[in-house]
Each structure stands twice: as C-alpha cells, then as structure tokens.
Amino acid sequence: MTDKANQIAALLAPTVQSLGLELLGVEYQSAPGGALLRLYIDKPADARPADADGAAQPAADTVGIEDCEAVSREVSAQLDVADPISGHYTLEVSSPGVDRPLFAPAQFARFLGQDAKVTLKLPQDGRRRLQGRIVSVADEEIGFEVDGQPLSVAFDNIDKARLVPDWAALGLAPARDKAGRDARPGKRKAGRKPGKE
Secondary structure, rough: OHHHHHHHHHHHHHHHOOOOOEEEEEEEEOOOOEEEEEEEEEOHHHOOOOOOOOOEOOOOOOOOHHHHHHHHHHHHHHHHOOOOOOOEEEEEEOHHHHHHHOOHHHHHHHHHEEEEEEEEEEOOOOOOOOEEEEEEEEEEEEEEEOOEEEEEEHHHHHHHHHHHOOOOOOOOOEOOOOOOOOOOOOOOOOOOOOOOO
C-alpha cells in the first residue's frame, strides 16, 4: 500500500472494527478528475469456525452488501471530518472476492500453499511480475515457488498481490487430469471422435 493508503487505513480500521468487520487493506489512486479510495473488508478470521487442526475456515456468513453499505456510511462521515484527501474522490467498499488482494505478511501466512500474482515495486531476478505458490512468511520476507524454483521477496518490495483462484476447486471450471484433459465423469476424452470406439 502507498503511504497515503497506509495513513487512511490506520485512520479507518477502528471504525470498521467497531462494526464487527476487519479492514483488510486500502487502495488509493489519485487522478486528475478525482481520486479513487477502495476499502476491502471481511469478517474477522477469529469469528470463523475452526477445523480439527484449529485453522479458521471460510465464514459461512460472508461480507454482504449490507456490510459494505454500513461501512460506507460510517467511514464517509469520518473522512468528511478528518479530511485526509484533498479534492474530489470516490469511495468504494468491497468484499475481497475470490481473487483476494493481500496487504500484509499475516495475510500471506493465512494463505500458505495457495497461488498468488504479485507485482513488485523494483525488479528482482529480472522480473517485476510473478505468479507462484506462497511457501513461507518470515521476518518480512515472503517465499514463493515460481516455475519450480524458490524465490524470496521482501514484503516492502511488493506493490500489489492477489490470490489466484482455483476455479476447478470452486466448481467454476472443469477439473483436469495430469494430461490437461477434462476429468469429469462421462466427458469425452480429447482426440476421440463421436461414434468411433
């Protein structure tokens, strides 16, 4: 997050928390016609039921439009009083969605083993963009497995990061076998023509 986004997040986090929600992060984009301020909110992880291993499970009660509206009303009033943004701006309040943005090392740690798309502030190993599995989080260093190779990135060098949804696991894309073919039962195998056995 930018310095301005961090400042606004620090200002608004207690207000969002008072509504029983968590402020995951803030995106602030200035533009000549007016800035965009986007808040990402979620149900707190400690409010989610735990599985047998003690890990928080996805909340059955996810953030809804009513939550976004309540946060929008409360923070709008607070922003009017504190006035951290000069000029016109648009406020958006959103749930994280399936391609959840990651704003803090603790959020990376929560999703160990999942894939993320990352944009770096400064190039590392000749790249500014990477996609890989989150394998470790330690001392402000995020470890990824990218193309089968380990890559450690300083959290301060991460400009933006989002989870990469597993569409097949979500039931929104067909499962694939190791050869890349549709693995759903009863589906035609690649290379076979109808009527030919």
